[in-house]
Amino acid sequence: MKKARLIYNPSSGREIVRRRLPDILDLMESAGYETSCHATKGPEDATKEAARAVSRGYDLIVAAGGDGTIYEVVNGMAGQKARPALGIIPCGTTNDLARAIGIPKSISRSCDVIKRGKKKRIDLGKINNRYFINIAGGGYLTNLTYEVPSKLKTMMGQLAYYMKGLEKLPSLHPIRVKMENRKEVLLDEEIMIFLIANSRSVGGFEKLAPQADLSDGKLDVIVVKKANIAEIIRLATLAMRGDHIKDPLIAYFQTDYLKATTSSGEQVQLNLDGELGGQLPCVVEALPGHIELFVP
Numbered sequence: 001m002k003k004a005r006l007i008y009n010p011s012s013g014r015e016i017v018r019r020r021l022p023d024i025l026d027l028m029e030s031a032g033y034e035t036s037c038h039a040t041k042g043p044e045d046a047t048k049e050a051a052r053a054v055s056r057g058y059d060l061i062v063a064a065g066g067d068g069t070i071y072e073v074v075n076g077m078a079g080q081k082a083r084p085a086l087g088i089i090p091c092g093t094t095n096d097l098a099r100a101i102g103i104p105k106s107i108s109r110s111c112d113v114i115k116r117g118k119k120k121r122i123d124l125g126k127i128n129n130r131y132f133i134n135i136a137g138g139g140y141l142t143n144l145t146y147e148v149p150s151k152l153k154t155m156m157g158q159l160a161y162y163m164k165g166l167e168k169l170p171s172l173h174p175i176r177v178k179m180e181n182r183k184e185v186l187l188d189e190e191i192m193i194f195l196i197a198n199s200r201s202v203g204g205f206e207k208l209a210p211q212a213d214l215s216d217g218k219l220d221v222i223v224v225k226k227a228n229i230a231e232i233i234r235l236a237t238l239a240m241r242g243d244h245i246k247d248p249l250i251a252y253f254q255t256d257y258l259k260a261t262t263s264s265g266e267q268v269q270l271n272l273d274g275e276l277g278g279q280l281p282c283v284v285e286a287l288p289g290h291i292e293l294f295v296p
């Protein structure tokens with residue numbers, strides 16, 4: 001039998017994974033994998049455990065949790081030479097990556113995806129010395145993902161993020177950012193927020209980067225230029241339908257390399273897949289087909 005390592009975050013989303021663990025192990029066995037598991041204890045634990053699973057030669061790593069757990073697991077795998085395939089059991093609050101790939105939220109159906117065995121190579125983003133699988137962002141609204149308390153997410157799900165977003169709107173202010181590719185300066189102005197997306201689905205908005213494709217070797221950059229609160233609310237409404245892209249307050253382009261710096265003299269934090277990821281300046285590169293994922 002092949003061997004799988006299940007890395008799960010017991011605190012993810014509405015905390016169902018802990019209760020369903022016997023079912024997951026059973027489903028994994030019927031999928032043909034002898035599975036051992038590791039419950040994460042806190043920040044960085046999934047990264048260490050994933051790196052350990054790679055060095056122990058597991059055939060498969062399964063990440064059960066939210067986007068933050070998948071991010072940590074990917075960071076433990078991405079820098080290694082031989083990378084096993086990755087399965088995902090979405091148990092988080094938003095589950096952007098699972099939505100983008102079409103992995104069902106039901107535990108038994110997401111295990112079925114692994115059982116059927118269809119795999120696809122997807123790109124990763126490398127940003128400074130870290131990796132992201134779905135989204136990197138910078139600017140003031142991006143830090144709301146780690147300001148929402150875990151308890152609130154357990155109780156309210158996605159709504160907890162939107163409430164925190166509204167609460168933070170009045171404190172938003174622009175930052176001066178310069179973006180360059182290998183040849184030219186693409187943008188040098190005051191902006192509110194920038195997002196570098198690998199998939200279409202970001203923050204529960206399923207069409208935020210409508211042209212993004214996880215396997216095209218490119219990253220999609222969306223920049224919200226200097227705007228007031230009313231304009232930001234208008235853009236958020238447009239973004240639900242994917243209609244924000246043509247707005248004059250948005251810059252949207254694809255690239256496989258990006259350098260971003262700030263001259264504001266302020267610290268601009270980076271958010272990687274919903275987790276804290278250092279600060280500007282940054283160099284971002286697309287790593288084509290770097291991870292093999294089980295897909296429906």
Ligand SMILES: Nc1ncnc2c1ncn2[C@@H]1O[C@H](COP(=O)(O)OP(=O)(O)OP(=O)(O)O)[C@@H](O)[C@H]1O
Pocket residue numbers: 009010011012013014040041042043044045065066067068069070091092093094095096153274275
């Ligand atoms: N045992 C634990 N208790 C508390 N936090 C943990 C534990 N294990 C891991 N973490 C932290 O939880 C965060 C990741 O949460 P995760 O993304 O899986 O769920 P979520 O936040 O509910 O979902 P989403 O990212 O979809 O909103 C990471 O910051 C990780 O370090």
